[in-house]
Amino acid sequence: MTIPVHLIWLIPALPLLVAGLGAFTRHRGVALGAIFAMAVAFVLSCLALHGALQHPAVPAVFNFAWFDLGTGSLQLGFLLDPLTALMCVMVTFVGTLIFIFSLGYMKEDPNFSRFFCFLSFFAAAMLGLLVSNSLLLLFICWELVGLASYLLIGFWFHKPSAAAAAKKAFITTRIGDLGLLLGLLWLYDSSGSLLFFDGGHGVLETATIASLSGQTLACGLALSTAIGLLIFCGAIGKSGQFPLHVWLPDAMEGPTPVSALIHAATMVAAGVFLIARVYPLMSADALLPAVPVHALTVVAFIGAITALMGALIACAQNDIKRVLAFSTVSQLGYMMLALGVGSWTAAIFHLLTHAFFKALLFLGAGSVIHASHHEQDIRLLGGLRTKMKVTFATFAIGMMALSGVPFLFSGFWSKEAILHAAHEWDVSHLPLYAGLTAVLLTAFYMTRLVAETFFGKARSHGSEHAHENPAVMTVPLVILAVCAVVLGFVGTPYWPWLQATLDPHYEPTHGGPSLMLLSIGLVGAGLGLGWWLYARKLRTTATARDPLAVAAPGVMAALANRLGFDPLYAASFGRLNHFLAAFADVLDRRVIGSLVNFLAQFGLFTGSVNRQFDEDNINDGFDRVSAVVRGTGRGYSQAQTGETQGYLRVVALAFIVLALVLALGGVR
Amino acid sequence: MTPLHLCLLLSTGLFCIGLTGALARSNTILVLLGIELMLNAANINFIAFWRYGPASASNDGLMFVLFGIAIAAAEAAVGLALIIAVYRHQKNIRLQEATRLKG
Amino acid sequence: MTVALIFIAVLMLGSAATAMVLRNLIHSALLLIASWAGVAAFYLWAGAEFVAFAQVLVYVGAISMVVLFAVLLTRQNLDDRQPAEPASRARALAAVLIGASVAGVITATVLSTSFKPSAAEAPNATVKQIGLDLMESHGATLLIVGVILTVALLGATVIAATDKKSDPEDAQ
Numbered sequence: 001m002t003i004p005v006h007l008i009w010l011i012p013a014l015p016l017l018v019a020g021l022g023a024f025t026r027h028r029g030v031a032l033g034a035i036f037a038m039a040v041a042f043v044l045s046c047l048a049l050h051g052a053l054q055h056p057a058v059p060a061v062f063n064f065a066w067f068d069l070g071t072g073s074l075q076l077g078f079l080l081d082p083l084t085a086l087m088c089v090m091v092t093f094v095g096t097l098i099f100i101f102s103l104g105y106m107k108e109d110p111n112f113s114r115f116f117c118f119l120s121f122f123a124a125a126m127l128g129l130l131v132s133n134s135l136l137l138l139f140i141c142w143e144l145v146g147l148a149s150y151l152l153i154g155f156w157f158h159k160p161s162a163a164a165a166a167k168k169a170f171i172t173t174r175i176g177d178l179g180l181l182l183g184l185l186w187l188y189d190s191s192g193s194l195l196f197f198d199g200g201h202g203v204l205e206t207a208t209i210a211s212l213s214g215q216t217l218a219c220g221l222a223l224s225t226a227i228g229l230l231i232f233c234g235a236i237g238k239s240g241q242f243p244l245h246v247w248l249p250d251a252m253e254g255p256t257p258v259s260a261l262i263h264a265a266t267m268v269a270a271g272v273f274l275i276a277r278v279y280p281l282m283s284a285d286a287l288l289p290a291v292p293v294h295a296l297t298v299v300a301f302i303g304a305i306t307a308l309m310g311a312l313i314a315c316a317q318n319d320i321k322r323v324l325a326f327s328t329v330s331q332l333g334y335m336m337l338a339l340g341v342g343s344w345t346a347a348i349f350h351l352l353t354h355a356f357f358k359a360l361l362f363l364g365a366g367s368v369i370h371a372s373h374h375e376q377d378i379r380l381l382g383g384l385r386t387k388m389k390v391t392f393a394t395f396a397i398g399m400m401a402l403s404g405v406p407f408l409f410s411g412f413w414s415k416e417a418i419l420h421a422a423h424e425w426d427v428s429h430l431p432l433y434a435g436l437t438a439v440l441l442t443a444f445y446m447t448r449l450v451a452e453t454f455f456g457k458a459r460s461h462g463s464e465h466a467h468e469n470p471a472v473m474t475v476p477l478v479i480l481a482v483c484a485v486v487l488g489f490v491g492t493p494y495w496p497w498l499q500a501t502l503d504p505h506y507e508p509t510h511g512g513p514s515l516m517l518l519s520i521g522l523v524g525a526g527l528g529l530g531w532w533l534y535a536r537k538l539r540t541t542a543t544a545r546d547p548l549a550v551a552a553p554g555v556m557a558a559l560a561n562r563l564g565f566d567p568l569y570a571a572s573f574g575r576l577n578h579f580l581a582a583f584a585d586v587l588d589r590r591v592i593g594s595l596v597n598f599l600a601q602f603g604l605f606t607g608s609v610n611r612q613f614d615e616d617n618i619n620d621g622f623d624r625v626s627a628v629v630r631g632t633g634r635g636y637s638q639a640q641t642g643e644t645q646g647y648l649r650v651v652a653l654a655f656i657v658l659a660l661v662l663a664l665g666g667v668r
Numbered sequence: 669m670t671p672l673h674l675c676l677l678l679s680t681g682l683f684c685i686g687l688t689g690a691l692a693r694s695n696t697i698l699v700l701l702g703i704e705l706m707l708n709a710a711n712i713n714f715i716a717f718w719r720y721g722p723a724s725a726s727n728d729g730l731m732f733v734l735f736g737i738a739i740a741a742a743e744a745a746v747g748l749a750l751i752i753a754v755y756r757h758q759k760n761i762r763l764q765e766a767t768r769l770k771g
Numbered sequence: 772m773t774v775a776l777i778f779i780a781v782l783m784l785g786s787a788a789t790a791m792v793l794r795n796l797i798h799s800a801l802l803l804i805a806s807w808a809g810v811a812a813f814y815l816w817a818g819a820e821f822v823a824f825a826q827v828l829v830y831v832g833a834i835s836m837v838v839l840f841a842v843l844l845t846r847q848n849l850d851d852r853q854p855a856e857p858a859s860r861a862r863a864l865a866a867v868l869i870g871a872s873v874a875g876v877i878t879a880t881v882l883s884t885s886f887k888p889s890a891a892e893a894p895n896a897t898v899k900q901i902g903l904d905l906m907e908s909h910g911a912t913l914l915i916v917g918v919i920l921t922v923a924l925l926g927a928t929v930i931a932a933t934d935k936k937s938d939p940e941d942a943q
Binding site for chain 3: 677680685686689690692693694702705712715721730731739740742744750
Binding site for chain 2: 640641642643644645648649652
């Protein structure tokens with residue numbers, strides 16, 4: 001049993017239906033509806049995956065005309081291939097678990113139903129993004145995802161920091177989306193289509209790719225490179241890559257399930273997914289030796305910088321969610337790195353495993369936060385190991401998966417795949433070194449996080465009275481933990497099922513055991529360093545200085561300050577923006593406003609002149625005429641005395657006068 | 669001094685008596701009667717010209733008088749009805765007081 | 772002939788003038804009836820017998836009765852001997868002056884006019900001829916006068932009638 005491609009819209013439609021219903025009611029049943037819809041969508045996704053696996057090399061598409069545009073028509077479509085199906089399964093599965101977790105986490109919130117409405121809306125947009133066969137439909141869903149993210153980050157909008165974070169996330173990602181939009185328009189302009197696959201005419205099919213990479217721009221870039229880089233801008237914004245990563249840590253102001261679902265597992269992966277989706281376009285210039293830069297090279301270096309930078313900053317953060325957020329930035333950098341060095345299957349592999357263990361970590365953090373009365377500062381936590389056994393166990397599994405503890409955990413295998421791909425990249429080895437450094441750092445900061453949070457003794461009232469959460473929150477943790485272990489085995493070098501499924505032309509390459517040994521060694525070093533610094537002598541008071549700060553205060557301060565990106569942006573773009581706004585304000589007030597005022601005054605002046613003329617000349621003329629008429633009438637009416645005999649007297653006198661006139665005048 | 673002149677002088681006298689009465693008296697009935705006198709004076713003129721006028725072949729003057737008498741009867745009836753209405757309204761029949769229609 | 776005319780004139784003008792001067796309405800009315808009778812006599816003198824009879828019937832018979840009724844119906848105070856007010860006196864004076872002027876003007880005109888001599892014998896004014904004239908050459912006028920009389924009498928009735936519904940004050 002499978003699901004035909006023209007019915008694949010059902011997967012996003014179900015959560016969308018719940019979101020629509022949830023917009024009109026405050027009933028708590030919306031949550032159950034949302035979970036049910038996600039579960040059904042998960043089942044449908046599994047059916048779709050089953051169908052896709054039967055013909056992995058041929059993507060099933062269903063296109064339809066949206067509306068006519070001039071002579072042609074704008075086409076949208078749905079697509080079903082292993083990539084889409086796997087992503088759908090991941091999103092719906094993780095989504096369902098996070099929805100269930102939210103039942104417990106958001107139980108006390110007065111806007112419970114609204115939260116699930118937004119979550120469903122997000123899920124619908126995300127799934128729509130995955131199943132679209134058109135860059136336009138993808139862009140629409142992309143923006144809807146951004147909107148959902150905005151709504152959910154700002155869910156506690158009464159907190160100024162949350163409102164500001166929501167705004168920051170929205171605006172920062174918009175900057176990237178502008179590039180995506182430009183790329184989209186350029187692509188439509190040069191190829192006449194936005195469909196991915198369209199029976200030979202789609203933008204990802206050989207003819208168009210060849211045509212695009214064959215054209216060279218004035219600056220020496222191939223056309224496909226330029227378009228690809230513009231599209232990559234969208235991915236930079238959405239996936240929190242350097243230099244647009246600043247929004248992602250702030251997005252942790254939202255409720256923790258949101259952080260887990262959107263800012264760890266799914267939405268931020270959309271950028272990676274996008275690049276993987278348009279991979280043929282991105283790699284079209286790979287065989288052109290004359291171009292100054294390849295699109296994928298840029299992707300690789302951006303990814304490498306992001307991976308290293310995220311891992312560095314994560315070492316110095318004290319907020320449990322912020323550590324995880326920078327870890328996410330770093331891991332997304334890994335994925336971009338993998339894309340850039342040519343192994344998009346490794347990127348997707350890491351995306352999937354990361355989704356599970358990062359969702360696990362975030363939900364674990366949520367569990368900790370929930371249990372310890374919304375305490376997020378790791379310096380104030382501590383000692384939760386014994387109080388929250390299930391949470392600790394699952395969190396530890398997630399931590400080891402993220403750190404890449406060998407063999408048993410999924411993160412190890414996916415990271416290995418990336419490192420191997422980077423090793424084989426013949427352009428440069430710098431990304432490989434950045435990735436290896438990040439491996440060490442990842443293990444280090446995760447050890448620090450676990451040691452500070454779960455070991456030692458409780459350092460605040462909230463963590464002292466923490467106790468394990470109910471099953472509705474722990475069961476999803478356990479399920480995710482199992483996945484975080486098991487999922488690694490679908491892509492090991494010895495059985496690369498995932499890679500082979502995604503890419504029919506995949507050729508297993510293995511750089512030999514030396515690189516693997518090196519990375520294992522680095523993981524061990526990281527863990528050991530973390531243990532040596534933080535677990536050997538556990539923190540006793542909340543105010544005690546961080547051992548790293550003791551060792552290298554300047555570095556620590558810079559890292560804690562997130563390498564100064566936010567002040568830098570505030571001082572540069574922020575100030576520029578302020579200046580432009582002030583300029584526009586002055587322009588508006590002084591120039592345009594005074595012009596408008598002048599026109600208004602002029603209008604008033606002419607109006608008053610007109611009115612004066614009216615009153616003085618026209619009205620006055622009429623007034624005088626009527627006054628004269630009235631006076632005459634009054635005079636005549638004076639003659640009407642009502643005295644009958646007076647009239648008769650007048651008649652007689654008039655007769656006499658007339659007779660005299662006749663007689664004397666001699667009119668005879 | 670022909671008979672016609674005499675008749676005309678007679679009618680002149682009657683007319684002027686009626687006119688003076690109509691102008692002088694304040695009792696509405698008497699004013700009306702003065703007007704009747706003036707009408708009679710006109711009738712006298714008709715008869716005079718019928719009888720002694722230059723072209724007295726037809727009876728038109730006579731006819732005028734007959735119709736005039738009929739009209740005078742109608743006038744008297746309406747006038748006296750008006751007088752009664754005025755009396756009912758202002759409790760007397762002084763013509764000087766019936767000035768409601770003044771301008 | 773002329774003597775008869777002068778006699779008639781004296782009767783007619785004298786009673787009319789007296790009637791206009793007297794303060795007693797009943798007396799005035801009776802004197803006016805006498806004056807109208809004088810007019811009828813003049814018609815007889817002039818040879819218009821039919822008109823004279825009509826004058827007697829209409830004026831002396833009908834109008835005089837109506838006038839008497841009106842006088843009696845509107846009588847407030849027969850002994851109203853209040854002295855004439857100055858306004859009334861001035862009005863009377865003006866009336867006399869005007870009347871005299873009109874009389875003078877007309878008299879002068881009449882006296883200064885010389886008419887063509889009339890036919891020797893009186894026109895044919897037998898009752899038969901008058902009936903023929905009325906019905907033949909003045910038939911339309913006769914009809915119109917009939918309508919006028921009817922309308923006038925109906926109007927007089929309406930004017931003089933008491934409208935109880937629309938004017939409850941007067942109904943008492």
